[in-house]
Amino acid sequence: MARLRAPDGCPWDREQSFESIRKYTLEETYEVLDAIDRRDWNDLRDELGDFILQAVFYAQMASEEGLFNIEDSLEAINKKLIRRHPHIFGDENAQTGTEVLKRWNEIKAEERRLKPEKSQGLLDTVPRALPALVEAQQITSRAAGVGFDWENPSQVLDKLHEEVAEFETARGNGSLDQMEDELGDLLFVIVNLARFVKVDPEQALRRTNSKFRTRFAHIERRLEEQGRKVSGTPIDELEALWQEAKRQPAT
Secondary structure: OHHHHOOOOOHHHHHOOHHHHHHHHHHHHHHHHHHHHOOOHHHHHHHHHHHHHHHHHHHHHHHHOOOOOHHHHHHHHHHHHHHOOHHHHOOOOOOOHHHHHHHHHHHHHHHHHOOHHHOOOOOOOOOOOOOHHHHHHHHHHHHHHOOOOOOOHHHHHHHHHHHHHHHHHHHHHOOHHHHHHHHHHHHHHHHHHHHHOOOOHHHHHHHHHHHHHHHHHHHHHHHHHOOOOOOOOOHHHHHHHHHHHHOOOOO
16 A cells, blocks of 8 residues: 555555545445455455455555554554453453443543543444434444333333334324425334344345345236236236245245
């Protein structure tokens, strides 16, 4: 990367900045997730290389500006892993993942207190540029880590029913703004429910997206066998084909 960014290096690589590379970082992240979803380990190997390149690219640009280099980043994560695993590298004890996560959040909070010049609220460290689903997952986890949480999944389900009723009211009023607001609340509660039952909502939705793709493709294939297309096919026939697709063995 240093060679590519050199004065006699690649014109495209030399033109890039922190801002211009951001979109590729997000793209490469999703390509890694896609390879995992497909259990394509050869593809994952390659995609992880592309993913790591993003970190190398940022570090090289930072090095050119005299900010830090890749060694500094690796040293920082090494120190963080040691500091936040006192049950491994120290004399503390933790028997469950829940205990580890609780201590991890306590140590993070202490780290923030030691940096008064960069004093921030608990949620200020969650990037606002994250996809909304991921952002919701992270901010609810942070809040729960300091005790702002329900006691059990049943309470979350009660809240979910409450939000569904509020959405129905907003829908009845016909206000798009109110419906958007209430639908956001509904999605937010679902993210909390996923956290309570230890399901990654992003992964759950990606799984459902994959099922929808497979079943819709089945509908298209069946209609193509008859020389027909989805467009123009009565909904009752489409529903019958959908149910047929659901009965197909998972692949």
